[in-house]
Amino acid sequence: MKRFKGFIKKEFYHIFRDKRSLFILFGMPIAQILLFGFAITNEINNVDIAILDHSKDATTNEIINKIAASEYFSIKQMVTREADIASVFQKGQVKAVLNFEKDFSKNLIKDHKATIQIITDATDPNTANTISNYVSAILQQYQKELNKDITIAYQIVPATRMVYNPELKSVYMFVPGVMTIILMLVSAMMTSISITREKELGTMEILLVSPLKPFQVIIGKVFPYIFLSIINAIVIVMLSIFIFNMPVQGSLVLLALESILFIISALALGILISTISATQQTAMMISLMGLMLPVILLSGFIFPISSMPFPLQIISNIIPAKWFIIIIKGIMLKGVGLEYIWKETLILMGMTVFFIALSVKKYKIRLE
Amino acid sequence: MNNDKVIQVESLTKMFGDFIAVNDITFDVNKGEIFGFLGANGAGKTTAMKMLIGISKPTFGKAHVAGFDVFTDAENIKKNIGYMSQKFALYDDLTVKENITFFGGIYGLSRKRIKEKANTLIEELGLGNVANQLVGSLPLGWKQKLSFSVSLIHDPKIVFLDEPTGGVDPITRRQFWELIYKAANQGTTIFVTTHYMDEAEYCDRVSIMVNGKIEALDTPKKLKEQFKAANMNDVFLKLARG
């Protein structure tokens, strides 16, 4: 145990004294999340919108005034007919149309419920998303004021509709992808480089001549990266929650466990790469070409798997990242539990066991 | 088994595919001896050494090191030997002290013992001023001496040195050999490979390897008589010319 502690300490010295490692470990995740996030979600400010008010009563008037008063929106035009909405969007004059239903006030008093449709132009998916969030927030604020001193609450229901890009690819979709890439980078690439470094420098030989067992050497090398990967995953989730207001819908514990499973499979891949590369350069190239590229191109992170050519769809199945992205998208965005993702989890587990077995076998051979 | 023979090698052979890197070598090394393992580039010295320290499996033959079989008992051998590889192999990005602490740690020394060792070692090598500097910033000669001392940190019975003085100046080489003598005087057996023929004169016995085979093995004095040579360099040249 004491030996192990000394070993870990030494690994951390290596990491903290190497600018490149530090950058990949701490700079990259933050930079990537912020880049993806802000490239897409800039704060909205004076966005032009249109109003279609079928009721024109006191309540809708009040709501419209509230929206007009906010710094986020400026009301560009009033639409009179449902049929005009499409042309308003086509002309690109506004980013959203708020559609108040008929008899808004009456419904609110009679049924305690009235609906506003928020129609957004989702060609810019992030802005679309942000707009509907902001409108909803204003509505909620107004609803709270209405309900201050009454027993049966009034409910103003925003119904969101996207035009042009109803699937809504947005920062929310990028977070799982970025998280996958970072975990792969830290776990697989950094580990393979750090093990190969010892081989290249000749220190691996010294370690193997010491009473340390080969597997102890490997565990010692890998452990700091497990730790750092977990920290990275936490940082990424925190950034998405606190900077991009992206809620994690599902269980954080499940998310953590699935991430650890993925980290272990990536570490096994890293060890595997280190057994077949003699130099750090090779390890890095194999990691980038063999792991990062497929993760970026074939995992469904950027290009939807369903629109890939069939052979690539088949190949995408052997990429652990694909399954991990499905899993964490499910947990983060849809809030699903294990009952919906057990199949993917099982596949990922199977792959992990396979990679570990393979790397143990390969690693032994290398020592002969 | 003879207790005075800390290394016993019989018909040891290593093949890489069809290529015979070490060809049927047989020799013994006595306890406390400085044993010089000579040979030209590619003669097979490093390969032979790696089999003895348990990181390369022999193709044929027998070998015992510190009384343990290299085939079946490599783990026990590792506890009893020190090794300094041909490549400089301390961590450049760790300080002198951190390196000592790390290697002391993996050999299971207590914290107190490591501290004592570090202090004596740093003092003996005159590294007091640079103890907290990164090893990478030290001159090669200092690194080599540090590396040697670190290979002795757990007081091994035998220490294997693979070209420990490669690439350093003659003065540093002399200082290095003083360290070797000191360790030998304390009872450590030294198994050392070298290219420098003047260093061969410092050994108790030397073996000379040519193309994987041991062609001569004796004390430097006897070898010079046998080959009617003035110095070890001539012995070596005569052997190499065949």
Ligand SMILES: Nc1ncnc2c1ncn2[C@@H]1O[C@H](COP(=O)(O)OP(=O)(O)OP(=O)(O)O)[C@@H](O)[C@H]1O
């Ligand atoms: N893993 C290997 N696979 C194939 N051939 C090898 C391997 N290791 C060494 N050799 C070959 O075995 C021969 C002996 O190599 P070795 O490193 O033992 O020589 P050496 O006497 O230590 O030389 P040097 O003085 O240059 O260190 C060389 O021809 C080398 O190319």
Ligand SMILES: [Mg+2]
């Ligand atoms: Mg050699």
